[in-house]
Amino acid sequence: MASHIVGYPRMGPKRELKFALESFWDGKSSAEELQKVATDLRSSIWKQMADAGIKFIPSNTFSYYDQVLDATAMLGAVPPRYGWNGGEIGFDIYFSMARGNASVPAMEMTKWFDTNYHYIVPELGPDVKFSYASHKAVDEYKEAKALGIETVPIIVGPVSYLLLSKPAKGVEKSFSLLSLIDKILPVYKEVVAELKAAGARWIQFDEPKLVMDLDAHELQAFTHAYLELEATLSGVHVLIETYFADVPAEAFKTLTSLKGVSGFGFDLVRGTKTLDLIKVGFPLGKFLFAGVVDGRNIWANDLAASLDTLHALEAIVGKDKVVVSTSCSLLHTAVDLVNEPKLDKEIKSWLAFAAQKVLEVNALAKALAGHRDEAFFSSNALAHASRKSSPRVINEAVQEAAAALKGSDHRRATNVSARLDAQQKKLNLPILPTTTIGSFPQTQDLRRVRREYKAKKISEDDYVKSIKEEINKVVKIQEELDIDVLVHGEPERNDMVEYFGEQLSGFAFTANGWVQSYGSRCVKPPIIYGDVSRPKAMTVFWLSMAQSMTKRPMKGMLTGPVTILNWSFVRNDQPRHETCYQIALAIKDEVEDLEKAGITVIQIDEAALREGLPLRKSEHSFYLDWAVHSFRITNCGVQDTTQIHTHMCYSNFNDIIHSIINMDADVITIENSRSDEKLLSVFREGVKYGAGIGPGVYDIHSPRIPSTEEIADRIKKMLAVLECNFLWVNPDCGLKTRKYSEVKPALSNMVAAAKVHRTELASAK
16 A cells, blocks of 8 residues: 655645745754754654554655755855855854845745746856755655654755756856756765665656656756766665656656656656556556645545556556655645635535545555545545535526626736826826835734734724724835825735635635745635625725825735635635636726726736746747736726736746736836846847836845945946836835834835935936
8 A cells, every 4th residue: 555745735734934044044042943943743643654554654745944055055056255274064054145244145035837926046157066954854754754754855856956947147148057067966876875864765856857848868867967976876765856846748658768767656646648658658667646635726636536546557567666755846726624614615625635635645545455444435526516516616696697708808908008108197296107016015914903903803993993003103104205106005914815705706715724935925825616706896805095195106006816716725626717706806996996986006816827827838828818808807897097917926037028018007116126136037038018118126925135336236237238217216015024123214215215316317318
């Protein structure tokens, strides 16, 4: 009976690691106290899986920030600016790379494939001296073994690591990262040798890049790397794990031909085409780790259907060669339904969080071995029948409205140039207008007020009074800083998606369904279980209140349909684009109500539009068509004088810049500073953007406060490739995770930098 878990959530059922990290970063607790929390969480996870009967239990999936940064530490690939002088990498260097410090900025952070998880991008070049500088993989294996639990250490594979990296600053963009393969393999050999000496029987290398469109040179790198490792890998079983999509035919051929490999893991939820490749070309005598339990969504597995798939695979690869697995790490799902006593019972019966998915994997493995738990399977079948027949899932009016969208591209009637002229006459903004992205710091007092209101410990009047005071404070701060287009700070919102989902039909919410996004940042994705509509206005009350406090334009702040979709657990009983169109119609109603209430600038965030881009190029066009169309639906009915903004963050946008232009927003604010301003390169290469654009001038995910001179230098670089009439000045993202002691001086320096350039531009006329 063989069962396997690719990875497991690290934050803990009540976000224990989040709070321990933040306490350590704030200097309120010691490294030893942080390590104690981590040790307790790891041991709890391992014991839980062992008790559930899982055979292949993962280790080294626990991380203080992210697994790619862990690999960077393992390889000693620390950029020189962090002043590392060799030896075992400790928290000081590790967290400086992740978050920056008072003197140097953090490394770039970007999305992990098409998920809402993020990783720290390695910065590499020909002069990097790799060395074995973090023994975490071996230490965690030994830690589990001391508890009497045999685990499978998991390491980011050498080729995927290089392909996930970027050339360091000052290194030619054309530099071949794969040319470093022979420099990093000696470190991998040391790690493997130590794991073997410690008694490891299996080692898992994650090579998710194999699901991407790779050329012959990139595929050859896999063949070369594992041929070089073959002698070192002798005496230990090796699993190569892939996930998030099907493996292309050429990559499948390369993968299944690798030397020294015992087993191959595939995502058979998002990669169903891989099944066809397995049927005709799986190597004899190898183990197939079949990812039939979805690691990225929270719906209960269809156990009967999965068992049929497993039996079919068993007939192909051999009776004892199929290992039941998750499709990917369970990092991307919530931890445990046990922590949801208030969740609607019917909806709860349709779900499986990480802890329940472990049980599903084990139940399938037992059934495959001839020991089917009839009660477990029967309960599962009843839950699926309940979901299919529940009247709360389908709303005929919503279905009809979404179907009626066909046949129109929903563009605004006037082109963007004419709209911008009309808007400027109404708004009368200065050159290089300043704004922020939406949220302001979420203080402990503010969180307490929301918590007490939700628990009905304070009245609605007291709640409204408190939120009004907070909005007034934020408005005054912005006026004192002389920011041009204001925001209300979003004090009524804990999360940008959760806030809207709570007010839309078809959504359900958890109390503790937290999922890690990056570092200590956790999100609580809503569950879209049915058709979506907007019963009533969601933001008009607060934004009208905020606008009444100032004569300056107040931005309405909404989350766009694609981002709500991509940052939710989405129903899997209809195509994603159909659900997205339903959300778009609901947001359209809100946009038009805001306009009627006198809000003349409305931001519709699409922070996750790029994140949802399929991993294979052949699927890009279809996704971008419906995603961009969904955004246009939201604002196609507003007047020319209403300025529509959108915001995007932390992804590589250069390859979809034409789709971004096709969104037809009046202004886009977009992450730029943490990614070494690579966004600007697309404009240097000749792309013309005829709308307003605000590439972020400083990184809000670091506590570091940029100087006026530093921000002015960034603006100067932007003005070299963008017209001053179109350029906006703003931070990279919202400010909710920062403190006022950081926000005020940073924004003051930002406004000062904008004024420096306004003066220069005026004198140049």
